[in-house]
Amino acid sequence: MNLCQVSGMQLQLETLWDIVDEGLIKRCKGVVWLVLKAVISCCDNCGVKKLSSEVMELPPQFCKRHRIKSNSNVPCVPKDLLMMSELVLPQFIFSLIQHLREGYNEPALDLPSEKDLHKVLQVLEPHVSFLEDLTKMGGAMRSVLTQVLTSQQFYKDLSSGVGENACAKKSHEKYLIALKGSGLAFPEDKIACNMQEQGAGTSTLSVQGLAGGTATSGQGDSSDEEDQDGSQGVGKRKRVKLSSTTKDQSIMDVLKHKCFLEELLFWTIKYEFPQKMVTFLLNMLPDQDYKIAFTKTFVQHYAFIMKTLKKSHESDTMSNRIVHISVQLFSNEELARQVTEECQLLDIMVTVLLYMMESCLIKSELQDEENSLHVVVNCGEALLKNNTYWPLVSDFINILSHQSVAKKFLEDHGLLVTWMNFVSFFQGMNLNKRELNEHVEFESQTYYAAFAAELEACAQPMWGLLSHCKVRETQEYTRNVVRYCLEALQDWFDAINFVDEPAPNQVTFHLPLHRYFAMFLSKAVKCQELDLDTILPDQEMLMKLMIHPLQIQASLSEIHSNMWVRNGLQIKGQAMTYVQSHFCNSMIDPDIYLLQVSYVVDLLTMASQHQNTVLDSEHERSMLEGALTFLVLLLSLRLHLGMTDDEILRAEMVAQLCMNDRTHSSLLDLISLEYIHCCHYIPENPNPKSGIIPGSLSFESVLSAVADFKAPVFEPGGSMQQGMYTPKAEVWDKEFDPVMVILRTVYRRDVQSAMDRYTAFLKQSGKFPGNPWPPYKKRTPLHPSYRGLIKLLHCKTLHIVLFTLLYKILMDHQNLSEHVLCMVLYLIELGLENSPEQESDEEESAGGQERCHDSWFPGSNLVSNMRHFINYVRVRVPETAPEVKREPPASTSSDGLASSQNSGTAQVFSLVAERRKKFQEIINRNTSEANQVVRPKTSMKWSAPGATPQLTTAILEVKESILSLLIKLHHKLSGKQNSYYPPWLDDVDVLIHPEIPRYSHGDGMTAVERILLKAAVQSRLNKRIIEEICRKVTPPVPPKKISSAEKKTLDKEERRQKARERQQKLLAEFASRQKSFMETAMDVESPDADIAMEVATSEQHVSEAIYDCVICGQSGPSTEDRPTGLVVLLQASSVLGQCRNSSEPRRLPTSEEEQIYPWDTCAALHDVRLTTLQRYFKDSSCLQAVSIGWEGGVYVQTCGHTLHIDCHKSYMESLRNDQVLQGFSVDKGEFTCPLCRQFANSVLPCYPGNNMERSVWQSHSNKCMQDLVQEVEDLQEQLGTFPVSISSETNLSKEMESVMKDIKSTTQKKYTDYSKTPGSPDNDFLFMYSVARTNLELELVHRGGNLCSGGASTAGKRSCLNQLFHVLAMHMRLYSIDSAYNPWRKLTQPSQEKNSELVSEELPEVPVLYRDVSSLLLIQILTMPQPLHREHFTCIIKVLFTLLYTQALAALSVKCSAEDRMAWKESGALKKNTSSGEKSWEVLLGHVISELSKGKIYEEEETEELPVVNLDSVECYLQQFCLPFLRITSLLQHHLFGGDLPSCQEDEEFTVLASCLGLLPSFQSAHQFTSASCLDWPVPAFDMISQWCSELTSFAGRHPDQVKALLIQEPKWDLPRLLQLPENYNTIFQYYHRKTCSVCTKVPKDPAVCLVCGTFVCLKGLCCKQQSYCECVLHSQNCGAGTGIFLLINASVIIIIRGHRFCLWGSVYLDAHGEEDRDLRRGKPLYICKERYKVLEQQWVSHTFDHINKRWGPHYNGL
DSSP: BBBTTTOOOBBOOOTTTHHHHHHHHHHHTTHHHHHHHHHHOOTTTOOEEOOTTTTTOOOOOGGGGGGGTGGGGGOOHHHHHHHHHHHHHHHHHHHHHHHHHHOOOOTSSSOOOHHHHHHHHHHHHHHHHHHHHHHHOOHHHHHHHEEEEEOOOHHHHHHSSOSSSHHHHHHHHHHHHHHTTTBOOGGGHHHHHHHHHHHOOOOOEEEOOSEEEEEEEOOOTTOOOOOOOOTTOOEEOOOOOTTTTTOSTTTTTTTOSSSSSHHHHHHHHTTTTHHHHHHHHHHHHSSHHHHHHHHHOOOOOHHHHHHHHHHOOOOHHHHHHHHHHHHHHHHSHHHHHHHHHHHOOHHHHHHHHHHHEEEEEEOSSSSSSSTOOOEOTTTTTEEEHHTHHHHHHHHHHHTTTTTHHHHHHHHHHHHHHHHHHHTTTTTOOOOOEEEESSOSSSOOOOOHHHHIIIIIIIHHHHHHHHHHHSSSSGGHHHHHHHHHHHHHHHHHHHHHTOOOOOOOTTOOEEEEEHHHHHHHHHHHHHHHHHOOOHHOOOHHHHHHHHHHHHHHHHHHHHEEEEEEGGGHOOOOOOOOHHSTTTTTGTTHHHHHHHHHHHHHOEEEEEESSOOSOOOOGGGGHHHHHHHHHOOOOOOOOOTTOOOOOOHHHHHHHHHHHHHOOOOOOOOHHHHHHGGGGGGOOOOOOOOOOGGOOOHHHHHHHHHHHEEEEEEEOTTTSSSSSSEEEEEEEHHHHOOOOOHHHHHHOSHHHHHHHHHHHHHHHHHHHHHSSOOOOOOOOOOOOOOOGGGGGGGGGOOHHHHHHHHHHHHHEEEEETTHHHHHHHHHHHHOOOHHHTHHHHHHSSSOOOOTOOOOOOOOOOOSOOHHTTTTTTEEEEEEETTSSGGGGGOTTOOOOOTOOGGOOOOOOOGGGGOOSOOOOOOOOOOSSTTTTTEEEESSSSSSOOOOSOOOEEOOOOOOOEEEOHHHHHHHHHHHHHTTTTTTGGGGGGGGGHHOOOOOOOGGGHHHHHHHHHHHHHHHHOOHHHHEEEEEEEHHHOOOOOOOOHHHHHHHHHHHHHHHHHHHHHHHHHHHHHHHHHHHHHHHHHOOOOOOOOHHHHHHHTTHHBBBOOOOOOTTTEEEEOOSSSSSEEEEEEEOOOOOGGOOOOOOBBBBOTTTTTOGGGGBHHHHHHHHHHHHHHHSSSSOOOOOSSSTTHHHHTEEEEEEEEEEEEHHHHHHHHHHHHHHHHSSSOOOOOOOOOOTOOOOOOOOOOOOOSSSSGTTOOOOOOOOOHHHHHHHHHHHHTOOOSSSSSSSSSSHHHHHHHHHHHHHSSSSSGGGGOOTTTTTTHHHHHHHHHHHHHHHHHHHHTTTTTOOOOOOOOGGGGGGGHHHHHHHHHHHHHHHOOOOOOOHHHHHSSSOOHHHHHHHHHOOOOOOGGOHHHHHHHHHHSSSSSSSSSSHHHHHHHHHHHHHHHHHHHHHHSSSHHHHHHHHHHHHHHHHHHHGGGHHHHHHHHHHHHHHHHTTTGGGGOOOSSSOOHHHHHHHHHHHHHHHHHHHHHHHHHHOOOOOOOOOOOEEEEEHHHTTOSSSOOOOOOOTOOOOGOOSSSOOOOHHHHHHHHHHHHHEEEEETTTTHHHHOOOOOOOOOBBBBOOOOHHHHHHTTTTOOTTOOOOOOSSETTTTTOOETTTTOGGGGGGGHHHHHHHHHHHHEEEEEETTTTTEEEEEEETTTEEEOOOOOTTSSSSOGGGGOOOOOOOOOOHHHHHOOOHHTTHHHHHOOOOOOOOOOOO
């Protein structure tokens, strides 16, 4: 999107919100931001995108032409300049239209094939592109185009088909055919009809059944006429009178084109909105005349758009393009108002929507299936399933956001009638019928289409209209909507033949007309100060209104009680969707409110007589719980009964936070969707999906008040959490509302989660240690209009129910749960909190008109009824009921046997008080609301349907009151006799200030104590009676009897617990003994090697390694016949190659000036070194002088579990036969560890033998150095002495060969073949010892680059290096080194004179001083017979250390200046003959300088010199040079011989490691220590040094330019790191999202950047595909040997490629609330999360991507 060229700015995603007006953003209805981009039009002069002045005011950086009245000073364009355009463009546009006419062939099936359309559009693409280019030439050219497109004369002259031009006539005929084929007629064909309409002066539209609209004339009684379509039999439909201002009665089927623009739009629609054409039409919008003309033309074609949209096979694409256009036309209020007045936009939109839905109507089966005349939409139709109606509904919502347009809609009675008819199409849709016999065969999944349709097509326009009814002046609008809504509801009741009772076993969740009535009723009382009684219908109508919402609430309990289980899972899906956050504010909230209003007007009360004869006993408990929960919700909720907007927001937020910690965006989503309708700070947002504006002051202030922010954290294992908000402590203490939580939960587990979190808070804060009950939260005071709601709390029938339930709970009734008790106590407390008035101490309360002939209760006031003792009760139950054979409910006195209580819970509501005059019972079926009945205030014409079942009467002795039951309940809950003691007896103040904190939180006893205290506070008589009851001797609570079955269960559990404890004790003891044994074994030291060997032999069977197979569970040693192996993962790695010799991190380039050059990486420098060596020296010698694996090295890691090789093969076979989709490829050898499920791809055989040989050689040998040197040489020449004979072809040797093949195949061939001779065995030799080097180096990296921390291996038992060494050693022993070229001899023996031979050779061997010492170490170790003796290992180290030290001196000498070299040479010569000369670096340095001076080494240009050359700096240099070798050697010793590495400080590392390796004599004191003291020369030092230096001087004579380059090595490498990323993600996005790919030179659709090297690549880009590999996959192989880490620029997420798999890792950029913004959908500013990036880097370095990230999938080389 271009901004002003003067300022040179470029608009980015994040700055959009600063420039575009907030109101416009709100009106975009959540359309993608690209649509909003098109809302902004272009400036004539500078190309700036702009909006009209009433929408926004532009910032000062724009040019002056963007100010108001900007065009007043703009000079006119000379007419001559545009003359050619004016002459040519009409012909050009006509030719375009002719091509469109000719290219369109009306097919037999109503639509041309997409292929034919595409061909025509391809031909016309240059034409449209030319027009598009013209629109970019500025305002003058657009004016010409506008004139041509809107001129009627041009169109008439060229396009009418009049005249002798045969081509034009044929073209016109094609045009008429296209019109007719589209269901449209040319106006001339209906001229008679038009004349008739003009005479009548108005128009009406008849909507008949399933048929389309038919035009009728006359205005008389059209609105009262009815017409039944007998042939269709789908119902009757009232004639709908349209607005009196409607001129055109043929909205649906008549089009008349008068200019090019109109026909061009017609063909654009016909061709389904081709993108090029849409862009051209939109580019013209800056011209105001064109914009008005185009908007009117768009409205004119609105019905045709609907028809085309319905038939389209690409409705999604077409919908987006329609909205792309319409959002720009209808978001401008002035333009929308103008089109509404001049073109009847509202009439057209409503009519088009009506006709659109009529095409998919079916007969409703609700209530009276046979005689129903109501029709509803078929949710299985593609129109609803695919949301095809969305763009038209979106447009309607858009225009209703404008107050002036909404006002016209609300004032137009005809439009309201039509709209209510449209809404009635959704009333009762998707009917569910309960399956009673067999499970439903096919579970329909259309329910979500039904919910989406009601939300988008009905609820969202409703919220749009409600947003304009917030002040008293808009009362008339509300009255209009309520009036016509009630009329539509009455029509609906008549159509479904509803009289008084709903049909059983049916439920529909879709009652949009009810919800319109409820929400406008709520708005009228809350905002418009209307009296509730003035807008309510009569009692009969109101009773009908509340029945179906009540039926839904009953069905919810039935569904949760599994009474609808035969209907399948989809019915539970509907129940959950009904209360889900996206729908609850438009569904359950209005339904609850409507039922609350019914209570308010005393229409709905408790049934005093009802018998449910079909409820199964298995459903009794859950249905009872559902009924009580519903009562609590009904009586507690205040969302529409008095809560302010801020209180609602706070309550919603607290409820969501109490369930779970939430992210900021999820809170916005969850709360805004249910709260948007009452947000006072978003006055004009009709779309619930658009949500609360991010950063809203009200939202943010409430959030900060109720929640604390928790920064993003990391769970064990590396999984990431986003920034979360958690409730503050005071919120848990005072605001946690379980009722609100229950209302807003989709899953019951969310309620339990909230209670668990509440319990954890109480325990943590010390407020309550046990398991608390849900706390009671004081409710918001009711609005005066709704005070009648509390009457239900003071209903005698409710008190009888509460009394009975308390009695049954006290008697341990089997079907009464703790939840029932909790709800009962909650209702009692709610009644006490909402007492009608402060009760006098008289026995009769004021409201006691209800009399009971049984004398259950004297009045209806709960405060007085609580103390009333009931001595006897009369209970009536049906004679046929099974309960007659047992004791009836509440039949036993307080001292009776509780075991006799076995009656059904459903009969709780059959307790009869005095027979009241009542209306009919509304639900005579098995529901949780069987206790509810409706009774009118006035009309008495209703009678109960059917005959009342015969009842029998029983009189029972009770002698209890609610107060006495509560006190006994307290005793029962506490398990103690007389546990309740009135608190006011000790402290009278509790009666004055009853709000005591200790009663706020607690269990059931606390709730009972709180209720009794409130009862005593409200009545002195209650207080006195409580005291009297407590003074009486209460019989002890009988202990709970434990049945024999329960006792058996408890004994069994106790035995299990004891067995577990014994097992743990044995395991701990065994582990302790094992540890003690190992410590003893490792400490064995014997001065005599023979004795040690004898001990090892005698105890071999004891110490032999034992392995547990995780598949078969057997334990035993690994043998040659049945070897055991470690589960390992082999993966190629280039991590080491990314080390750099600079501590300054590399940054990701974010500008053209910043570039990354990989010349200083470890891999690059080693590669250059090897290439240089191969240029000047013998190839085979070069391949033994270096190590490879810096790029493409093989890293081996294990989970530590072992298995038998044969068990593993069986396991792999079972995986191959497993049909379950797996995240790995079994054919490639991949599997997961059977025990820990860690990813693996091979098994590393365990070397058979014992562990003693690792410990018996711990002592230092007494042999002299010369003897050991000779022994090593002899052992190297003994081929075939490997313990496992290769020729024997045992199972072990086969598996070792197999795993070696796996290791070689892990990496690419280019990383293993470095020889000049392809296939040379030198390659294999180099590769094998380099694998060992790679694993040692990587372990060193994992330890932080040094060994200061000491300890065992970082992986502990998970180290597999020892087994890996055995495999590598076995294969390296297959290769023999010619004794003449054995490096060991060059290191330990003075050479004979062979200069003549060297001269004759083509290329010499690599000089010893150029060889990598660590590589030589591995060569020597791996070519020795295994297991290696410790003394031989130490000997090899000592010899190699002498070479390393000489290399350090040589490197130091070339760094010194000529003066320093001369000084050291002279100084060393003086001390050369001393006894310690061979262990003095001064002497040795002087000798090295002296020898190297013989050649041309020092004659070349000086290299960088050491800053200060003194004794300390030289010593420091030498130690740092040698440290990498000592670290690798120490690790190798640790794995070969065991023992922990010592920890130390960084400055002590050299000394400690040298001592650990046996290089440093034990008598050496610390202050006398020098690195040279570690030297132990096998032969005279000066002879060896002279020999090694002579090789260099010889080479320097031939190639003086390379001698220093190969000598100077930089051993100091920094740890491998990923690129450093900028703080703000916008920096990356701005640079890369428009960057062109270097391969294809195009801007990638999905750009990505490698975080290892910074390479810019195309994700999934076919243009960059090479040999079937897309660019990201190819780069992962080149850069990371199969591992790639890419940041997706347009999504802000990181993708990991590992071999043939990939996964989405997550994002390292989070917003201010610690959340990711994947795909940049929320448009939030994002900032680097350093903790996450560190985790990513750590996973990369430690090679744990496969283990930590679980969601992997194959990429098929397509990334």
